[in-house]
Amino acid sequence: MHSIVTLISGRGSNFEAIVKIAQKDHWPVKFAGVIANHSAAKGLDFARSQGIPAFAIEHREHPSRESFDAALIAKIDELGADLVVLAGFMRILTPGFIRHFEGRLINIHPALLPAFPGLHTHERALEAGVQEHGATVHFVTEGVDEGPIICQASIPVLAGDDVDALAARVLAAEHQIYPRAVKWFIDGRLRIEGNQVKVQPPEAQLIKL
Numbered sequence: 629m630h631s632i633v634t635l636i637s638g639r640g641s642n643f644e645a646i647v648k649i650a651q652k653d654h655w656p657v658k659f660a661g662v663i664a665n666h667s668a669a670k671g672l673d674f675a676r677s678q679g680i681p682a683f684a685i686e687h688r689e690h691p692s693r694e695s696f697d698a699a700l701i702a703k704i705d706e707l708g709a710d711l712v713v714l715a716g717f718m719r720i721l722t723p724g725f726i727r728h729f730e731g732r733l734i735n736i737h738p739a740l741l742p743a744f745p746g747l748h749t750h751e752r753a754l755e756a757g758v759q760e761h762g763a764t765v766h767f768v769t770e771g772v773d774e775g776p777i778i779c780q781a782s783i784p785v786l787a788g789d790d791v792d793a794l795a796a797r798v799l800a801a802e803h804q805i806y807p808r809a810v811k812w813f814i815d816g817r818l819r820i821e822g823n824q825v826k827v828q829p830p831e832a833q834l835i836k837l
């Protein structure tokens with residue numbers, strides 16, 4: 629039985645999408661806990677409604693990133709995670725944290741990496757005039773929004789799209805690929821080879837919506 633700990637900062641809709649599919653399809657997983665970096669994170673309410681242990685570790689109460697991350701590591705280890713899922717977790721993690729969970733730490737980013745790492749991806753995609761945008765699930769390495777890509781979803785940018793319309797379609801795409809990537813992980817189907825991820829047996833790692 630795999631044990632998943634999820635880190636969130638806000639509404640937690642990706643976490644919710646993963647939990648709902650796991651419940652529906654009876655995945656052999658235990659959602660061991662959800663941790664937010666502040667107590668107002670909405671996703672904590674959903675976790676509690678499902679009986680999933682929910683915690684806030686307030687980053688503002690820590691004097692440094694190292695101290696905050698040490699508290700996070702201690703809690704995640706106490707919960708016994710073999711997969712750590714970053715789902716809208718808006719804190720930059722220290723190299724020490726990333727090394728500690730290397731190979732079992734994954735993130736979703738609302739862009740087709742390596743395009744548009746960082747923040748405000750939808751605004752930047754519109755400004756750049758790209759015809760395609762999307763989302764990426766990847767293993768986390770020390771560079772922000774770098775790391776081997778597990779899967780991506782692409783959507784067309786439509787004439788007349790504004791940030792909200794584009795963000796909503798990307799979010800719907802995220803809700804499709806994040807559960808898929810988590811399932812591949814728990815099924816032991818992912819191999820990291822250099823900066824690439826191979827899925828075994830092979831399955832499309834890009835979906836076009």
Ligand code: GRF
Pocket residue numbers: 636637638639640641642643715716717736737738799802
């Ligand atoms: C998502 O767009 C995710 O890609 C980004 O933050 C957002 C989180 O949304 N990292 P939610 O909290 O999962 O609803």
